[in-house]
Amino acid sequence: MSAPNKSYDPVEVEALKPEEIERMRDEALAAFAAAGDLDALAHAKTAHTGGTSPLALANREIGALPPQAKAAAGKLVGQARGAVSKALAARQAELEAERDARVLVEEAVDVTLPYDRVPAGARHPLTTLMERVSDVFVSMGYEIAEGPEVEAEWFNFDALNFVPDHPARQMQDTFFVRGTTPEGTATEGDESGVVLRTHTSPVQARTLIDREPPVYVVCPGRVYRTDELDATHTPVFHQIELLAVDEGLTMADLKGTLDHMVQALFGSDMKTRLRPNFFPFTEPSAEMDMLCYVCRGESVGNPDRPCRTCGSEGWIELGGCGMVNPKVLVACGVDPEKYSGFAFGFGIERMLMFRHNVEDMRDMVEGDVRFTRPFGMEI
Secondary structure, three states, X not given: OOOOOOOOOHHHOHHHOHHHHXXXXXXXXXHHHHOOOHHHHHHHHHHHHOOOOHHHHHHHHHHHOOHHHHHHHHHHHHHHHHHHHHHHHXXXXXXXXXXXXXXXXXXXXXXXXXXXXXXXXXXXXXXXXXXXXXXXXXXXXXXXXXXXXXXXXXHHOHHHXXXXXXXXXXXXXXXXXOOEOOOOOEOOHHHOOEEEOOOOHHHHHHHHHHXXXXXXXXXXXXXXXXXXXXXXXXXXXXXXXXXXXEOOOOHHHHHHHHHHHHHHHHOOOOXXXXXXXXXOOEEEEEEEEEEOOOOOOOOOOOOOOOOOOOOOOOEEEEEEEEEEOHHHHHHOOOOOOOOEEEEEEEEHHHHHHHHHOOOOOHHHHOOOHHHHHHHOOOO
16 A cells, blocks of 8 residues: 555546446445345355455555545445445345244244143152152151161061071072172172161161160162062062051051051041961061952952952952061060050052052063053152
8 A cells, every 4th residue: 555645646546446436336236136145145245345345445545545535535435335235234134034934934833733742751650659658657647767778687687586597588588699708708698698678677677776766667668589570579679668666556556557548548438457477577467458449348259240359359468567576676675565566568569559450560660651651740
């Protein structure tokens, strides 16, 4: 760029000739009109309005003109650049409107389509039922107690009055966890002293050791036994047990608690009965049956109305119960002369089969959403 020169004639500057400025303007307008989308318009904008565009370079030449020639040249270039900016803004607005209209068509959402085309999730019914049963006892003043699933053999058996040669302690019923000796060698499974708990009763023993009576707890959780997976058995299942230890508790308190539970879960007209049985950790012990929730006992002796649920017996076995064995109280540091207690436990899978006519226990563990979805998202 040359210095100011009073004798410099703008007509002799090629870039500032009127016809040349008009050509630059017309080329810019044509480029904007030819841009088919916003990306092409952005390239045209850089080429015709950027710092190295023809009109920008021509504008720089004005500084080298004599004072008397700058005004006319500046007006000429300014008008051209103004026309270019106006055309650019108009074309950009036009292309943006076309884009918005196209997006409305291409990305339109049909609000009349069904809203539930994506299936809703569902909580597993075992979880829902276990929480519902727990809520029944919590409403009665019980607390939820939990414990480890990998348990010491003492808590799982010895503290609960299982003698050393009890069949349940053998490998065919219990998963023993393999351990190591101080020398680092592996032990046999049944020598490790650690098992996968076979019931949730160890939680009761831990609670009695940790707390001073009175104790009212309910213990839900997962348990393990060496059963084959079939329609009525699974090696991993769920139990829920309750324990009450206080002064003056009797079998009548146990019976009333069980009656309230089945009435809360199955209806106010439900009844229970107790049949004598034997369990190492309770004495006396009983099996608890509840009135068949389908036939309400009306199928008994009535061939015209058979009941598949109870086999027309009128009663359904639910679980074991009884008064806590004094030996268990002594093992857990509770004075059996002062305190007594009762306990009850049953399988959640079994109750789910009763309540919802589930015929195959494998459906509960295979993870098929077609099984869980009908139960919904109850909380």
